Amino acid sequence: MPRKNTFAVIGLGRFGKAVCQELVNLDVDVLAIDVNEEVIKSVSHLVSHAMICDTTDEEALKNIGIQNIDHVIVAIGDNIQNSILTTLLLNELGVKEITVKAQNEYHEKVLKKIGADHIIHPEKEMGRRVAKRISSSNISEYFELSDEYSIIEVKATGKVVGRSLSDLDLRSRYGVNIVALNRSEVLIVPDPNESIMSTDELIVVGENKAIEKFQKNMLNQ
CATH class of the missing domain: 3.30.70.1450 (Regulator of K+ conductance, C-terminal domain)
Structure with missing residues (x-):
């Protein structure tokens, strides 16, 4: 039996939580990641694993084994700097597939240059x-x-x-x-x-x- 792909969602605002829910509905393994402990508690019952992590810290990402995840979705809200740095680190750590939520056209251009495989504009x-x-x-x-x-x-x-x-x-x-x-x-x-x-x-x-x-x-x- 083939191994299921693993997914991680970074940033658990409304969009990130919705992505987690849909992935769970598809019966895949989901790692939910956020810097806010209360947010992590609110989704821990829903996903396979939920972890507190500062994803702008390369060592912290390594420690949670992000490099072993098949597909990472960066759903960080309004903090474009953190979104960009997180995406850059994921690419450098060799994550196979990276999908990122973009805030605007400038954000999208930067994400393309630093290794995002897929860019989405939920509002658009x-x-x-x-x-x-x-x-x-x-x-x-x-x-x-x-x-x-x-x-x-x-x-x-x-x-x-x-x-x-x-x-x-x-x-x-x-x-x-x-x-x-x-x-x-x-x-x-x-x-x-x-x-x-x-x-x-x-x-x-x-x-x-x-x-x-x-x-x-x-x-x-």
């Missing part, structure tokens, strides 16, 4: 998600996979109701895939010959432009 990404949801009454969920690809959960309307996936042939026509249906609050993988119902919600994956074209041509009433 949440803004996009909310904008997508409120711009269309049909969209109930929106998840951005990258700058080019997304997953949406959208109500079955227009020209898709009463037709099967094989009949619609959406992959060749629009470059999107319906990977599941939300039917009466139950996710199902649809049979290609099964008709889509008016009460269904479609889980659609594809390039953003392809999804927009599919919505415009197939879902408008």
